[in-house]
Amino acid sequence: xxxxxxxxxxxxxxxxxxxxxxxxxxxxxxxxxxxxxxxxxxxxxxxxxxxxxxxxxxxxxxxxxxxxxxxxxxxxxxxxxxxxxxxxxxxxxxxxxxxxxxxxxxxxxxxxxxxxxxxxxxxxxxxxxxxxxxxxxxxxxxxxxxxxxxxxxxxxxxxxxxxxxxxxxxxxxxxxxxxxxxxxxxxxxxxxxxxxxxxxxxxxxxxxxxxxxx
Ligand SMILES: Nc1ncnc2c1ncn2[C@@H]1O[C@H](COP(=O)(O)OP(=O)(O)OP(=O)(O)O)[C@@H](O)[C@H]1O
Ligand SMILES: O=C(O)c1ccc[n+]([C@@H]2O[C@H](COP(=O)([O-])O)[C@@H](O)[C@H]2O)c1
Numbered sequence: 001x002x003x004x005x006x007x008x009x010x011x012x013x014x015x016x017x018x019x020x021x022x023x024x025x026x027x028x029x030x031x032x033x034x035x036x037x038x039x040x041x042x043x044x045x046x047x048x049x050x051x052x053x054x055x056x057x058x059x060x061x062x063x064x065x066x067x068x069x070x071x072x073x074x075x076x077x078x079x080x081x082x083x084x085x086x087x088x089x090x091x092x093x094x095x096x097x098x099x100x101x102x103x104x105x106x107x108x109x110x111x112x113x114x115x116x117x118x119x120x121x122x123x124x125x126x127x128x129x130x131x132x133x134x135x136x137x138x139x140x141x142x143x144x145x146x147x148x149x150x151x152x153x154x155x156x157x158x159x160x161x162x163x164x165x166x167x168x169x170x171x172x173x174x175x176x177x178x179x180x181x182x183x184x185x186x187x188x189x190x191x192x193x194x195x196x197x198x199x200x201x202x203x204x205x206x207x208x209x210x211x212x213x214x
Contacts, residue, residue: 001098002031002070002082004039005050007155007177008057009169011100011148015125018145019098020063023123028098029086030054031067037076038106045182047071056172078111083119095120101130108135159183 001016008030016028032050044050051071058064069085070077079097086095097120099107104124107113116122123141126132128149134140155165160183166174177183 001028002033002079004036004044004152005030005032005054006045006152007050007053007165007169007173007182009148009150009152009155009173010167011127011150013057013170014148015098015100015145016064017061019096019123019125019143022143023096023141025063025096027063027065029065029067030058031070031082031086033077034070034073035076037078038109049176049180049182053173053176056176057170059172080110080112080115080119083116087119097122099124100127101125101132102127104135104140105130105133156183160185 001012001019003012005012012030016030019025020028032047032054034047036044048071051066051068054066058066067086069089070082073081073085083095083097086093097116099122101124104122107116107122110116117137117139121139121141122137123143124132124134125143125145126147128147132142132144134142150168155168158165158168159177164174165177169177
């Protein structure tokens with residue numbers, strides 16, 4: 001499963017788990033992008049942070065692993081290169097490529113799209129707010145998965161605004177984001193009060209008030 005994973009969230013993990021279960025996959029390899037060229041207009045976190053968050057998020061599942069092929073390949077990330085490299089590394093493996101409905105809808109704009117179909121079996125999964133279509137190809141499988149209305153964009157915006165992302169992303173990823181200050185406004189903005197996180201003391205005093213109220 002390829003993705004920018006900025007950050008990885010439970011929508012990604014549920015999609016991978018469901019496809020692995022239905023198709024009886026031995027392993028799901030998460031492949032964080034190096035330079036996602038279709039996101040060139042937006043700021044993307046350094047690849048090492050996205051790679052490490054993906055490692056943390058998948059560590060507890062023995063069937064999940066993370067590949068560095070896209071992170072380590074210089075230049076823009078194209079799935080045609082990802083699949084060729086994975087195929088060279090595991091020539092005997094049947095490759096599946098998992099995509100959400102939104103990514104599948106864009107696939108005709110991907111590099112060398114006509115060559116993709118012979119390198120992997122594509123599986124499109126449902127995603128709230130997006131229509132799932134096999135874009136007229138019978139060789140693409142479509143799957144309904146439990147709806148997770150979570151996006152990395154929303155997670156970044158929540159952290160930036162000082163709102164929690166607990167239970168949207170794995171606990172270790174919440175802690176990683178806090179440790180490295182990802183998605184937080186810069187210091188000047190914090191000092192000017194923009195995006196100020198909810199103060200622990202505010203929350204504590206509200207709890208205390210609630211406890212003494214009859
Ligand atoms: N909630 C979700 N349910 C199902 N599939 C998802 C979900 N979120 C992401 N995906 C799929 O996972 C893959 C990687 O997505 P990506 O890393 O770009 O996450 P994103 O949440 O879409 O990020 P952003 O909001 O930054 O665009 C894509 O195929 C995408 O369609
Ligand atoms: O090959 C391409 O041209 C291409 C264009 C856009 C996205 N992709 C791949 O689609 C996957 C999801 O990408 P994204 O940008 O939605 O996180 C990831 O593996 C990308 O490398 C691939």
